[in-house]
Amino acid sequence: MQKFIKKGYEIVEENEKADVYVINTCTVTNMADRKSRQMARRVKEINKNAILAVCGCYVQVAKDKIEEIEDVDIILGNNEKSDIVEIVEQFEKNKKLEIISDVMYQKEYIDFGDITYTNKTRAVIKVQDGCDRFCSYCIIPYARGRVRSRKIENVVSEITSLANNGIKEVVITGIHIASYGKDFKDGTSLIDLLERINQIDGIQRIRLGSLEPKLITEEFVNRLSRLPKICDHFHLSLQSGCDETLKRMNRRYTTSEFRDGVEFLKKAYPNVALTTDIIVGFPGETEEEFEQTYKFLKDINFYKMHIFKYSPRKGTKAAIMPKQVDGKIKEERSRRLIEFSDQNTKEHNEKYIGKELDVLFEERDGEYIKGHTTNYIMVKVKTNNDSIKDKIEKVKIVDMDNEECLIGE
Ligand code: SF4
Incomplete structure (x- = not known):
């Protein structure tokens, strides 16, 4: 555009x-x-x-x-x-x-240059393309090719321009941002990039896009928690809470490694909101495997879960795996997890009634202006004062609108 x-x-x-x-x-x-x-x-x-x-x-x-x-x-x-x-x-x-x-032969990140056109309060910054993980259900590596990372100075230049245009929050995104720097020869990784972004004047919040669970080591979290602009909301894509299912998905981590990462984050960020994606009805997912997932999700206590019913993607290994799961079973598993997720979100949000939170206001919604906290809770405030839009303000939480949205003053 x-x-x-x-x-x-x-x-x-x-x-x-x-x-x-x-x-x-x-x-x-x-x-x-x-x-x-x-x-x-x-x-x-x-x-x-x-x-x-x-x-x-x-x-x-x-x-x-x-x-x-x-x-x-x-x-x-x-x-x-x-x-x-x-x-x-x-x-x-x-x-x-x-x-x-042929995208598979593309070795360098193709840079669009600084993208400073945005009509949003929050700007999405692409830092990386491609994926080398080849999860068995996913076509993306074939469409996007191998990992290519954007040069740090180009990312910094784009975000600096956005900050000069009044943007306060950036979302760092890509196809597999945990692989950032893998293609560089100097050992630069995602945390080095985040440390640089954290120094940019005017930017007050850095939100991370979906993260590979294995990235979340103790060392990574130690360095991350020293960056005050990092938002305490992390999306860790789990997909299944059962090790056997994860193996068939070719996800390359275990539930125990995932749990370790979560513990590091919970320790470093007391109000952390953890969100995730879950696929139900992956080929071969038995009732017992699904129950293992359910139990694991209970233990982790996610703020919100995005539930996907597995759908075969032509050209992937999983599409031709035996024991494809019946649609009705997928439907039922999905319904159970969506209900569970809504309940979790509500319970997490209720805890904030009576407390004071920082909200970045984004858009008008009738009599209200809506925005988000650092840990991605939606908050709305009744006001006709449009000047709070694009600003971060302290808000006293007084009520809940629904399980997803709090009301503040
Ligand atoms: S699901 Fe994510 S990590 Fe797995 S192959 Fe697709 S893009 Fe890569």
């Missing part, structure tokens, strides 16, 4: 008439593939003369499926996305253009 804006283009809503449509596809599930195809088919109904460019992960793993869609003018792989504006401008109508390089 920012690159188009810089060249004088105007951005419109996705269903409005435009001269150029760019569809950045996702392929994480079969459903994502279907949605990507549907969207590519739909846009020319809005303006049949528009240029339609389709790029991203689905293109990268299944370009033939996009080629079948008649109306597509430009097909770009993940490596080519950063040149999208130039490619669109050079495109000659009526000549289908296709540029897709």
Whole structure:
């Protein structure tokens, strides 16, 4: 968006008439593939003369499926996305253009340059691409290639520009941020990057995207807890609380290693909010295995859990594993865990009634303005004073709106 804006283009809503449509596809599930195809088919109904460019992960793993869609003018792989504006401008109508390089051979991080266009209070900073883990259910390594890390000075430059534009909170993200630096020769790792970001003036909060549990060693947490801007909210992707299931998932950690990481974090951050992702109904998951997961989740006491019913992704090992689990069983396991998660969130949030919390205010919601605490609790305050937006204020918690949101003054 920012690159188009810089060249004088105007951005419109996705269903409005435009001269150029760019569809950045996702392929994480079969459903994502279907949605990507549907969207590519739909846009020319809005303006049949528009240029339609389709790029991203689905293109990268299944370009033939996009080629079948008649109306597509430009097909770009993940490596080519950063040149999208130039490619669109050079495109000659009526000549289908296709540029897709093999992402598996890409050795360097392709940098888009400083992205300072944001209409949000919190800016998402990409620091890394690719994944070398090859979990048995996941297609991402094939769509994104091997681990490539963004240079520290480029990350620092982008965040400094954002801070100068008033951004106070950044979220550090990538495909597998625990692997940050793995491709550098000098031993730089994620914690080195975070130490540098912590020094940037104007930035008050650093939130971390999803983390690989094995990253959370005692040494990592010791260094992390010395950085005052790090938010006490960590998303540790667990996927299953049963060691046998984890093995079939090729997750490369055990529940005991996961538990150790959690203990280090709980010790260093007294109000820590731990969130996670869980897949239910993974091939071969017996009732007993599921109960082990349930028990483990109880022990860890997550603030919130994102529950996914396993869905086979074509092209992955798990999709052809024996003992695929029946849909009704997945449904029932998912329902139990969602209920459990909601209950946990409520119990965690209730503890804050009567206490004072720092909230970064983000957006208006009717009579209220909403924001989040460092440990990612949503708080809303009734006010007509819009000047608190984008600011961090002390809030006294007086009530609960629902299990997810607290009310403050
Ligand atoms: S670590 Fe994450 S991105 Fe990498 S293969 Fe596993 S699930 Fe996919």
